[in-house]
Amino acid sequence: MKILVFVNHVPDTETKVKVSADGKTIDPAGVNYMLNPYDEIAVEEGLKLREKSSGEVVVVSLGTDANKETLRKALAMGCDKAVVLKDSSPRDSFGVARALADYAKEYSPDIILCGKQSIDYDDAQVGGLVAEMLGLPSISVVVNLDVTDGAIVAEREIEGGHEIVHSRLPAVIIAQKGLNQPRYPSLKGIMDAKRKQIEERVVSAIKPRVEVLAMKKPSAKPPGKIVGTDASAIPELVRLLHEEAKII
Amino acid sequence: MKIIAFAEQRNNQFKKTAFEVVCAAKTIADELSAELVALVVGGNVSPIAGELGKYGASRVIVVEDSRLQYYSTTAYAKVIAEVAQQESGQVIFLSASSLGKDVAPRVAAKLDAGLATDCTAIRVENGDCVATRPVYAGKGLTDVRITSPVKMFSLRPNVFSAGTPSSGAATIEKRNVPLTDADFTAAVKEVKASSGKKDVAEADIIVSGGRGLKGPEHFAMIEELASTLNAAVGASRAVVDAGWRPHDEQVGQTGKTVAPTLYIAVAISGAVQHLAGMSSSKFIVAINKDKDAPIFSIADYGIVGDAFEIVPAFSAELKKVLGK
Ligand SMILES: Cc1cc2nc3c(=O)[nH]c(=O)nc-3n(C[C@H](O)[C@H](O)[C@H](O)COP(=O)(O)OP(=O)(O)OC[C@H]3O[C@@H](n4cnc5c(N)ncnc54)[C@H](O)[C@@H]3O)c2cc1C
Ligand SMILES: Nc1ncnc2c1ncn2[C@@H]1O[C@H](COP(=O)(O)O)[C@@H](O)[C@H]1O
Numbered sequence: 068m069k070i071l072v073f074v075n076h077v078p079d080t081e082t083k084v085k086v087s088a089d090g091k092t093i094d095p096a097g098v099n100y101m102l103n104p105y106d107e108i109a110v111e112e113g114l115k116l117r118e119k120s121s122g123e124v125v126v127v128s129l130g131t132d133a134n135k136e137t138l139r140k141a142l143a144m145g146c147d148k149a150v151v152l153k154d155s156s157p158r159d160s161f162g163v164a165r166a167l168a169d170y171a172k173e174y175s176p177d178i179i180l181c182g183k184q185s186i187d188y189d190d191a192q193v194g195g196l197v198a199e200m201l202g203l204p205s206i207s208v209v210v211n212l213d214v215t216d217g218a219i220v221a222e223r224e225i226e227g228g229h230e231i232v233h234s235r236l237p238a239v240i241i242a243q244k245g246l247n248q249p250r251y252p253s254l255k256g257i258m259d260a261k262r263k264q265i266e267e268r269v270v271s272a273i274k275p276r277v278e279v280l281a282m283k284k285p286s287a288k289p290p291g292k293i294v295g296t297d298a299s300a301i302p303e304l305v306r307l308l309h310e311e312a313k314i315i
Numbered sequence: 316m317k318i319i320a321f322a323e324q325r326n327n328q329f330k331k332t333a334f335e336v337v338c339a340a341k342t343i344a345d346e347l348s349a350e351l352v353a354l355v356v357g358g359n360v361s362p363i364a365g366e367l368g369k370y371g372a373s374r375v376i377v378v379e380d381s382r383l384q385y386y387s388t389t390a391y392a393k394v395i396a397e398v399a400q401q402e403s404g405q406v407i408f409l410s411a412s413s414l415g416k417d418v419a420p421r422v423a424a425k426l427d428a429g430l431a432t433d434c435t436a437i438r439v440e441n442g443d444c445v446a447t448r449p450v451y452a453g454k455g456l457t458d459v460r461i462t463s464p465v466k467m468f469s470l471r472p473n474v475f476s477a478g479t480p481s482s483g484a485a486t487i488e489k490r491n492v493p494l495t496d497a498d499f500t501a502a503v504k505e506v507k508a509s510s511g512k513k514d515v516a517e518a519d520i521i522v523s524g525g526r527g528l529k530g531p532e533h534f535a536m537i538e539e540l541a542s543t544l545n546a547a548v549g550a551s552r553a554v555v556d557a558g559w560r561p562h563d564e565q566v567g568q569t570g571k572t573v574a575p576t577l578y579i580a581v582a583i584s585g586a587v588q589h590l591a592g593m594s595s596s597k598f599i600v601a602i603n604k605d606k607d608a609p610i611f612s613i614a615d616y617g618i619v620g621d622a623f624e625i626v627p628a629f630s631a632e633l634k635k636v637l638g639k
Contacts, residue, residue: 080588084454188450195420204501207417225413227514231505245562276429276463291614298628312598314577
């Protein structure tokens with residue numbers, strides 16, 4: 068089976084957001100990057116599918132040379148091949164999806180796996196966009212996946228329950244936390260990954276459809292009220308919720 | 316100009332988010348002197364379509380087909396995109412619910428539209444829609460504009476008001492969108508409801524517990540407090556990873572983003588990744604024995620003390636006050 072996984076290179080979850088001088092993006096100074104957590108789950112699922120059915124797992128990331136660090140992590144987990152699509156100009160999800168869909172068309176995978184959302188812009192768009200661009204079915208926020216003889220049974224999260232979705236390969240599967248527990252790279256995996264070549268391709272820039280006019284930090288909340296230090300504070304808390312917050 | 320509001324239903328009942336979307340779209344339509352058209356898709360939805368009139372829709376388009384009773388990504392995307400095209404809709408609003416998040420990118424690709432997801436505010440500036448959307452899990456806020464001819468916005472649930480229903484009426488128009496088997500390449504075969512459990516993403520009140528509760532058995536007191544308040548139970552990642560709670564209860568950067576009226580955090584330290592998922596709650600109550608826990612920095616009301624003493628007392632007091 069040919070398995071293609073999209074992985075994004077994103078600021079880690081501890082990042083303190085500071086707005087750059089342009090007033091539209093975050094200041095990259097001092098920011099550490101990581102493999103997007105949902106994409107780590109997508110990689111793990113790809114590896115599990117390969118273990119079940121043989122074949123190869125290719126990881127692709129769109130960005131700059133810096134994305135190679137994230138691709139190496141995926142290689143260290145056990146992926147066979149990594150590709151970086153290089154474009155340093157800003158893109159929105161539509162532009163990202165276009166380049167990834169073009170690559171996928173050429174590679175023609177049996178299954179595409181990606182994450183639910185990039186934890187930088189929290190767009191949650193690329194998987195659905197790519198699927199539509201390629202005319203493939205997509206299943207999002209997947210927490211359980213079974214692929215047998217080309218037939219897919221997936222469980223996806225919805226409010227207050229789960230949906231069981233049936234589909235067929237080729238398809239795009241969009242991973243949610245809970246789908247699996249990503250493995251840690253083994254020492255051998257890390258050593259092997261260092262030796263593997265990362266294929267580079269330059270892709271042409273594309274004008275974003277979503278234009279960021281300004282970025283700011285949310286206004287800090289004024290300090291709250293400490294109502295007390297034991298259960299004797301409860302009546303006062305309930306009064307505040309009733310009279311000030313008007314909730315109860 | 317025409318604005319389309321996709322009004323979501325499940326089991327032939329509107330979701331609260333349907334009214335939020337129609338109401339927000341109506342405000343924007345009025346400012347732009349645009350016509351608002353609401354769209355309802357499902358198995359048997361004509362009987363409910365009229366309700367949207369009360370939220371500002373004067374025209375409602377209904378697409379009904381027994382195969383649309385359950386959600387199908389591919390079929391719903393086709394129906395929404397076709398109706399938008401037939402109507403020459405330039406702005407499309409939908410909810411960033413699980414269905415909206417799933418279908419919106421596919422509709423955007425079909426219409427070659429820019430899409431701003433999970434918006435928390437929307438306004439008109441120089442005749443154009445400007446949306447506010449949180450990024451970096453709410454640590455940043457961006458104002459965005461869409462440059463393509465068709466513009467799509469999905470609205471974060473529970474953030475926009477559904478207003479108060481008026482006596483407004485709507486004309487209902489049935490529309491036929493021909494569908495073939497090829498439009499159902501991904502189809503829902505079954506819906507498993509979590510046994511009567513309230514979902515954090517939809518609840519008005521959430522009571523969340525963290526690692527300070529020491530073990531899964533102590534969530535009984537969290538459940539009791541939640542049931543007293545008719546609230547959903549939430550959890551930090553630490554307790555989900557420990558297997559104490561199912562992961563659909565996880566609130567935070569890699570869990571659910573919630574915006575309830577009241578969020579009660581019990582024995583949760585308030586790591587940035589947790590705050591990311593709940594900081595837009597309207598009122599936050601923190602119960603933690605460590606006065607320096609970061610959760611207090613965003614709490615409106617806090618009690619610095621032992622959850623094992625405070626939570627049962629809280630439930631008891633509420634039962635008294637609420638007459639339960
Ligand atoms: C990539 C990534 C993604 C993440 N995503 C999420 C996410 O989505 N959601 C999330 O929640 N976390 C997430 N985390 C984890 C996060 O960093 C924290 O580890 C986690 O939120 C801590 O959970 P906690 O507050 O329950 O536990 P702790 O940090 O251990 O806090 C326990 C708290 O309980 C208090 N306490 C102890 N005993 C009592 C008592 N008797 N009475 C009252 N208070 C008491 C303590 O003072 C302490 O503040 C993520 C981390 C990473 C790296
Ligand atoms: N630059 C990128 N390179 C590769 N994959 C990406 C990129 N951006 C997004 N993705 C994939 O698309 C998913 C959804 O991202 P987004 O729509 O940006 O929130 C991510 O979890 C990744 O799997």
